[in-house]
Amino acid sequence: MSQSHAPYYFVPEPSRYPIFGSVALLLMGMGAACWMNGVNAGPYMVAGGFAILIYMLFGWFGQVVGESEGGKYNQRVDVSFRWSMGWFIFSEVMFFAAFFGALFYVRVLSVPDLAGLESRTLLWNGFTPAWPSAGPGFSEAFTPMGAWGIPAINTLLLLTSGATLTWAHWGLVNGNRGQLKLGLLLTILLGAVFLCLQVYEYVHAYHELNLKLTTGIYGSTFFMLTGFHGFHVTLGATMLIVILCRVMRGHFTADHHFAFEAVAWYWHFVDVVWLGLFVVVYWL
Amino acid sequence: MRLREGQSWAAGMTLMGATQLAYAEVDGRYNLQTPATGIAQQMYDMHTLMLWICLIIFVLVFGVMFYSVFAHRKSRGAVAAQFHESTTVEILWTIIPVFILLGMAWPATKTILELKDTSNPDITIKATGYQWKWGYDYLKGQGEGVHFVSALSTPREQIEGKAPKGPNYLLEVDKPLVVPVGKKIRILTTANDVIHAWWVPAFGVKQDAIPGFIHDTWFRADKEGVYRGNCAELCGRDHGFMPIEVHVVSAEAYAAWVDEQKKLMAAAADDPNKVWTMEELKARGEQVYSANCAACHQANGKGLPPAFPALDGSKIANGPVGDHLNIVLNGKTGTSMASFKQLSDTEIAAVITYERNAWGNATGTVVQPADVRTVRSNKTAALPAQPVKSGHAG
Amino acid sequence: MSSISHDHAHGHGHDDHGHHPTGLMRWITTTNHKDIGTMYLIFAFTMFIVGGLLAWGIRAELMYPGMQLWDPERFNSFTTMHGLIMVFGAIMPAFVGFANWQIPLMIGASDMAFARMNNWSFWLLPVAAILLVTSFFLPGGAPAAGWTLYAPLSVQQGMSMDFTIFAIHIMGASSIMGSINIIVTILNMRAPGMTLMKMPLFVWTWLITAYLLIAVMPVLAGAVTMILTDRHFGTSFFNAAGGGDPVLYQHVFCFFGHPEVYIMILPAFGIISQIIPTFARKPLFGYASMVYATASIAILSFIVWAHHMFVVGMPAAGLLFFMYATMLIAVPTGVKVFNWVATMWRGSMTFETPMLFAVGFIFVFTMGGFTGLICAIMPIDIQIQDTYYVVAHFHYVLVAGSLFALFAGTYYWLPKWTGHMYSETLGKLHFWASIIFFNITFFPMHFLGLAGMPRRIPDYATQFADFNFIASIGAFGFGLSQLIFLIAVVKCAKGGPKATAQVWEGADGLEWTVPSPAPYHTFEEPPHVK
Numbered sequence A: 001m002s003q004s005h006a007p008y009y010f011v012p013e014p015s016r017y018p019i020f021g022s023v024a025l026l027l028m029g030m031g032a033a034c035w036m037n038g039v040n041a042g043p044y045m046v047a048g049g050f051a052i053l054i055y056m057l058f059g060w061f062g063q064v065v066g067e068s069e070g071g072k073y074n075q076r077v078d079v080s081f082r083w084s085m086g087w088f089i090f091s092e093v094m095f096f097a098a099f100f101g102a103l104f105y106v107r108v109l110s111v112p113d114l115a116g117l118e119s120r121t122l123l124w125n126g127f128t129p130a131w132p133s134a135g136p137g138f139s140e141a142f143t144p145m146g147a148w149g150i151p152a153i154n155t156l157l158l159l160t161s162g163a164t165l166t167w168a169h170w171g172l173v174n175g176n177r178g179q180l181k182l183g184l185l186l187t188i189l190l191g192a193v194f195l196c197l198q199v200y201e202y203v204h205a206y207h208e209l210n211l212k213l214t215t216g217i218y219g220s221t222f223f224m225l226t227g228f229h230g231f232h233v234t235l236g237a238t239m240l241i242v243i244l245c246r247v248m249r250g251h252f253t254a255d256h257h258f259a260f261e262a263v264a265w266y267w268h269f270v271d272v273v274w275l276g277l278f279v280v281v282y283w284l
Numbered sequence B: 001m002r003l004r005e006g007q008s009w010a011a012g013m014t015l016m017g018a019t020q021l022a023y024a025e026v027d028g029r030y031n032l033q034t035p036a037t038g039i040a041q042q043m044y045d046m047h048t049l050m051l052w053i054c055l056i057i058f059v060l061v062f063g064v065m066f067y068s069v070f071a072h073r074k075s076r077g078a079v080a081a082q083f084h085e086s087t088t089v090e091i092l093w094t095i096i097p098v099f100i101l102l103g104m105a106w107p108a109t110k111t112i113l114e115l116k117d118t119s120n121p122d123i124t125i126k127a128t129g130y131q132w133k134w135g136y137d138y139l140k141g142q143g144e145g146v147h148f149v150s151a152l153s154t155p156r157e158q159i160e161g162k163a164p165k166g167p168n169y170l171l172e173v174d175k176p177l178v179v180p181v182g183k184k185i186r187i188l189t190t191a192n193d194v195i196h197a198w199w200v201p202a203f204g205v206k207q208d209a210i211p212g213f214i215h216d217t218w219f220r221a222d223k224e225g226v227y228r229g230n231c232a233e234l235c236g237r238d239h240g241f242m243p244i245e246v247h248v249v250s251a252e253a254y255a256a257w258v259d260e261q262k263k264l265m266a267a268a269a270d271d272p273n274k275v276w277t278m279e280e281l282k283a284r285g286e287q288v289y290s291a292n293c294a295a296c297h298q299a300n301g302k303g304l305p306p307a308f309p310a311l312d313g314s315k316i317a318n319g320p321v322g323d324h325l326n327i328v329l330n331g332k333t334g335t336s337m338a339s340f341k342q343l344s345d346t347e348i349a350a351v352i353t354y355e356r357n358a359w360g361n362a363t364g365t366v367v368q369p370a371d372v373r374t375v376r377s378n379k380t381a382a383l384p385a386q387p388v389k390s391g392h393a394g
Numbered sequence C: 001m002s003s004i005s006h007d008h009a010h011g012h013g014h015d016d017h018g019h020h021p022t023g024l025m026r027w028i029t030t031t032n033h034k035d036i037g038t039m040y041l042i043f044a045f046t047m048f049i050v051g052g053l054l055a056w057g058i059r060a061e062l063m064y065p066g067m068q069l070w071d072p073e074r075f076n077s078f079t080t081m082h083g084l085i086m087v088f089g090a091i092m093p094a095f096v097g098f099a100n101w102q103i104p105l106m107i108g109a110s111d112m113a114f115a116r117m118n119n120w121s122f123w124l125l126p127v128a129a130i131l132l133v134t135s136f137f138l139p140g141g142a143p144a145a146g147w148t149l150y151a152p153l154s155v156q157q158g159m160s161m162d163f164t165i166f167a168i169h170i171m172g173a174s175s176i177m178g179s180i181n182i183i184v185t186i187l188n189m190r191a192p193g194m195t196l197m198k199m200p201l202f203v204w205t206w207l208i209t210a211y212l213l214i215a216v217m218p219v220l221a222g223a224v225t226m227i228l229t230d231r232h233f234g235t236s237f238f239n240a241a242g243g244g245d246p247v248l249y250q251h252v253f254c255f256f257g258h259p260e261v262y263i264m265i266l267p268a269f270g271i272i273s274q275i276i277p278t279f280a281r282k283p284l285f286g287y288a289s290m291v292y293a294t295a296s297i298a299i300l301s302f303i304v305w306a307h308h309m310f311v312v313g314m315p316a317a318g319l320l321f322f323m324y325a326t327m328l329i330a331v332p333t334g335v336k337v338f339n340w341v342a343t344m345w346r347g348s349m350t351f352e353t354p355m356l357f358a359v360g361f362i363f364v365f366t367m368g369g370f371t372g373l374i375c376a377i378m379p380i381d382i383q384i385q386d387t388y389y390v391v392a393h394f395h396y397v398l399v400a401g402s403l404f405a406l407f408a409g410t411y412y413w414l415p416k417w418t419g420h421m422y423s424e425t426l427g428k429l430h431f432w433a434s435i436i437f438f439n440i441t442f443f444p445m446h447f448l449g450l451a452g453m454p455r456r457i458p459d460y461a462t463q464f465a466d467f468n469f470i471a472s473i474g475a476f477g478f479g480l481s482q483l484i485f486l487i488a489v490v491k492c493a494k495g496g497p498k499a500t501a502q503v504w505e506g507a508d509g510l511e512w513t514v515p516s517p518a519p520y521h522t523f524e525e526p527p528h529v530k
């Protein structure tokens, strides 16, 4: 990277992956919209788009990995990656913020408002605004999700996984590949157990608590927030698996492993979001 | 006087010379409509004040700019100076606007506090937005108990250009809201389907009507007269066709009007236990249909597919009565088919009987008010059906 | 995985010009910021024509009272799609096009930081556009809930609403990737010596805009996602019976919506701040305060959103807070206007087309700013919310603001892009036709709004007839004037007097140190800035 003829900043040559990505999203977007409206082609379009997306991701990231291992990324490119991952995570924070904001708004403003002014006498006879609430039009009984069962265990799992991941990172920095692999593996397993427990929790909610996506605003916010988080855990775990595979192939050195760090940041971000969820969705 | 100033200023700035004033000079052509309440008057004055302040700043700033454009051009031999900074000037033109803004905020704050104060009303009226008409219920004060629906009365021929347009084109309703002069009227707004907004410019009142929530606003009209407004929130197809007409009348006229309404309502009240014949129900149902359903499903029952399905030949209108009753009573969430449970048992019985026996439908079913009552009191059916669109989502 | 890397393994860095695909494939696969910038600009202009034709559809129906051309539902879908297409399809991509072309040139970078991702950011836009435009041909027609897609009206719509929602998701992804690219390029790829406070203002405004985008596009995605689940999966976010609230949607949307309008004006401020000093032949007055003002506008933009919701029934405390915060924005915006005027003061000005558009911008944008301020006074807003006064306000800031700045910037940098001078005659004609017809179209709308004509209606009371007629005539004229622009640009791209590297006598900055047209690869070795 210090040879004088190497480029000041690596600019990739033309690539056909982006257009594959676009076609994939076109198919998936159109397919999903059709699917939701009962058009038969919908699921096939989504499946086709998804396949193309997977192909594109493999190809694109494969190319990036190749370039990285081929030493094309100098210090400056590395800094670019760091900035970009940071701001990408920030955009995800804002995405979650929209849903957290919705929860805050209904708890603090709209549910009490449903019994404000003449709303209670004229519209929602006898409605008592207390959280958890599924709204005045919801007449079935349901049990809200408690905090100290599975959710508390899940909190522990995720916190531990953050620690194992950091432990793996130490292994990488200190050249201890065994520790790196074990740490990664443990992290992935903890993530997987977390997901299994969450699935179990959902089944439990649907079958025993009568708590569903359709259970008024409580169900809506509960499943939207935890589901969106679970989706992020899935993504994070997938990325960790990719990293583990790369480690198996001998990628990364003590001072050149941005991909590892990016995934670690992402994992910690998902972790922190969970803490927020645990407090405002389950506990308070 | 003030109005005149605003008008001449505005007129000067447009190309009004070009178009002839073909219509009689209507109130409020260039400016806010003539206020009829104290609040509206404050708004009017505040706007005039703001206009002047902005106009003065505008003239000053652009006076400088155009002087510069004129004098400091290369073709006139101007040589560029090189200054590019002055902390003093920068601070000045940051601070001065702050003070100007404070001057604007002060009267606005006072008005806001006043217009949000809905306490101690003389009369409380609930205005409910429906797609696309207004329902009024007099809840408290003189006239309590009066309720009616108020819809556009401009004939279709005028809208389609087949007849000359009347003077109150699109601003007239079949049954106006009537209130006494000089009394504090509190309006509660809510809606049945989507968001509407209750707006009467001369009163300085605009309040969104939000389904499932009640919000309030108030006015006290100073002068008798007829005041007109519109729904002011996009609410679907006929958003442009749901006006508001308010008649402000003297105390005596108001009392007389209330009496008349009470009598009319008593006369029109249906004996809920009466057993109707098919012909009676169909005749009554046709009225209910044209007042409530024809906007979407059309008078000929053909609807406007795919947005609004035809009822002529429809599965539900020819299928089990229960489903038919259910969709009319509870609506269908996620579509513009709203709940019509505000109609009386008799009206619902009539409209359903009509739909099932009109056009090409000939089921021969007769639904009696008592049937509707049974379904209504069956509470479990009351929950707005949740799962929404068709298809295999989820 | 790593095997794939061999496909493209060229021994040496970037020195691979010979292998480039040609023809259509060149444009589809390109990683060159200039190519991508050009595609953004062409895409944006195409969408501008589509959006403009829809505006013609609106104005044609409104020319006379009574219903003549379209069914009311179709009219509403025109309004909705006009707003969506102009905002997301025309104005925003056009500014990103400028960013792509100019930022690397202005900071001395060889390209954008992530050239491949840059390509994807662009190629997602046609996808979103296809989804949006297809919705016209679906059963039920295009969405008709207004560009703000307020629930529960948007929950009622047909399947085209789902297409629109996914289009917005995809557009959002494109914007987020684009902004990350811009931020990283600016922060990490400046030429040595180019400190932050030496950056051209256009670069500064885009840096700040990119932050706004990253912060609010995900929020919009969240808002439309909740509509989607309310529509199809039985959630109750916006349904009172289930404990939700339609107003919740408005809060989330407007939290995006207000920063969004500054996303569309800050880069315009940047362009104007480049042009005025050039043609006044005098350095920009108050560079530092311009930077601070831009940042203040951006920060304030996060706490004013509820001024779009003054009549939903907020408590007085909320009304007062949002009114004061909104009014405050006049201060930094005023600083900008004053600085521009001070830059012109005692300059040595000439009035080529870019300068004409820039001066026109300041004049007409300020009018729009003042009407914005009038909207911000909550008691007045009660009378004008959802009327044509608001329509007048935002077309003054969007058409005479954003769009005029885009025209100014195009004429300004076109010689650098094409290597030819455009026809000054056509340019001036375009300017005068635009500004005159613009005012004929939108000035009367102030009167309509004040006198009580609601927006988003296909038919109106007869006392509004004459101003609507004038506005419609103006709209046809304004649209036709844009043909002059098309001709001027195409002519310039095809040929014309050769442009020098410097192009404008008073121009200053790195982009003027490279030849015109700018070579395909520039600043592969960074220049040194003193």
Ligand code: HEA
Pocket (backbone or CB within 6 Å): B054, B057, B061, B096, B097, B098, B100, B101, C148, C261, C262, C264, C265, C307, C308, C326, C327, C329, C330, C331, C333, C334, C335, C337, C365, C366, C368, C369, C370, C371, C372, C373, C375, C376, C377, C381, C384, C385, C386, C390, C393, C394, C397, C398, C401, C402
């Ligand atoms: C580029 C886009 C843009 C810009 C820059 C602005 C700028 C501003 N806007 Fe605007 N606005 C829109 C786009 C924009 N707006 C859109 C699209 C809508 C409608 C959305 C919809 O409903 O569809 C809207 C709607 C809108 C509303 C809601 C109206 C309603 O629906 O009831 C309000 C209310 O406060 C408002 C206020 C303002 C203010 C205070 C500014 C300020 O930033 C203006 C500041 C500028 C100046 C004030 C002029 C220059 C200053 C000086 C010369 C200094 C001296 C001046 C003084 C001290 C007075 N806007």
Ligand code: HEA
Pocket (backbone or CB within 6 Å): C048, C049, C050, C051, C052, C053, C055, C056, C058, C059, C079, C080, C082, C083, C084, C086, C087, C091, C145, C146, C147, C148, C391, C395, C398, C399, C403, C441, C455, C456, C457, C475, C478, C479, C480, C482, C483
């Ligand atoms: C972002 C920018 C933007 C731009 C540039 C415009 C441009 C225009 N808008 Fe805009 N408008 C909005 C944003 C914009 N608008 C928004 C956000 C709304 C709110 C929507 C809502 O309520 O939901 C709105 C709403 C709106 C309304 C209110 C509709 C209603 O409430 O029902 C009207 C009415 O007159 C209108 C008119 C116009 C006109 C005449 C133009 C003109 O300037 C357009 C001129 C351009 C053309 C006509 C195209 C020109 C090109 C050609 C003709 C060349 C053809 C060439 C070939 C075919 C090769 N617009």
Ligand code: CUA
Pocket (backbone or CB within 6 Å): B129, B130, B132, B195, B196, B197, B231, B232, B233, B234, B235, B236, B238, B239, B240, B242
């Ligand atoms: Cu009701 Cu608009």
Ligand SMILES: [Cu+2]
Pocket (backbone or CB within 6 Å): C257, C258, C261, C304, C305, C307, C308
């Ligand atoms: Cu705003």
